[in-house]
């Protein structure tokens with residue numbers, strides 16, 4: 190097996206995936222029709238043609254507009270099942286999935302409608318394909334902290350059905366420190382917490398996410414290479430980064446994949462993982478990310494093994510489950 194075949198075939202976890210970002214144009218149009226919504230794009234092709242982003246905000250504007258077609262429990266079920274079907278094809282055995290309740294509750298969709306739809310999709314994938322999933326509630330950082338605290342209040346009756354908390358949306362001008370109180374309350378639930386940091390924002394935001402929000406993982410974090418002491422800290426404290434290569438190129442964090450900082454992160458011993466972020470918008474799912482990275486860096490089986498192992502080790506499942514999955518990964522490697 191060559192390195193690319195191994196990378197695609199081996200069992201792995203996806204730890205950075207926004208379920209709303211897996212809404213393919215075809216499904217968006219089907220849901221708009223099913224819900225009787227006048228969707229502001231003429232065709233699937235016209236919508237795809239709008240996927241031409243200059244930065245994070247230009248993407249987020251479209252991402253929030255498209256989310257408007259998600260109205261019913263069935264819609265969230267279909268969205269989840271469609272993503273998990275694609276992930277399974279790339280041998281993702283476990284996915285920790287972000288959802289943005291504020292995007293939906295602000296439109297009058299009840300929190301429980303969103304949650305039940307996503308859970309039902311996940312249950313179908315578990316029953317049909319044995320896939321494991323976790324749901325991570327993400328707060329929108331462009332909104333005031335008080336609104337995020339209200340969202341947490343709304344989520345509390347369902348806390349046993351949520352597996353962690355995250356922070357996403359517009360990074361610049363919305364540092365982690367803005368959410369100190371919110372994350373203190375999130376951590377008090379005993380669930381793990383993560384935050385997007387160092388995607389467009391500076392390395393200082395990564396320090397803040399670690400020091401103030403006390404996150405268990407950093408989402409993106411690719412700008413950490415600008416701060417040598419931070420890289421050292423991430424490596425020695427075994428802090429995982431959920432890196433999203435195609436996303437970073439599509440949002441112009443890097444002009445081309447060859448400029449991506451993944452090789453530096455790995456060389457420094459940082460626990461980096463590969464993920465798809467918003468696959469419907471950024472040119473693909475886990476497998477597409479792997480192919481694009483391999484085309485740029487031509488890594489060997491050892492490096493791909495490290496990346497897959499990092500993803501399983503950095504997941505939020507019990508240690509025994511990780512051990513069992515790593516044994517599966519080792520068996521796959523033995524055949525490579």
Ligand code: ADE
Nearest residue numbers: 207357358359385466467
């Ligand atoms: N929401 C969805 N995708 C995101 C990203 N890449 N960064 C910040 N917020 C997001």
Ligand code: ZN
Nearest residue numbers: 207357408466
């Ligand atoms: Zn993201």
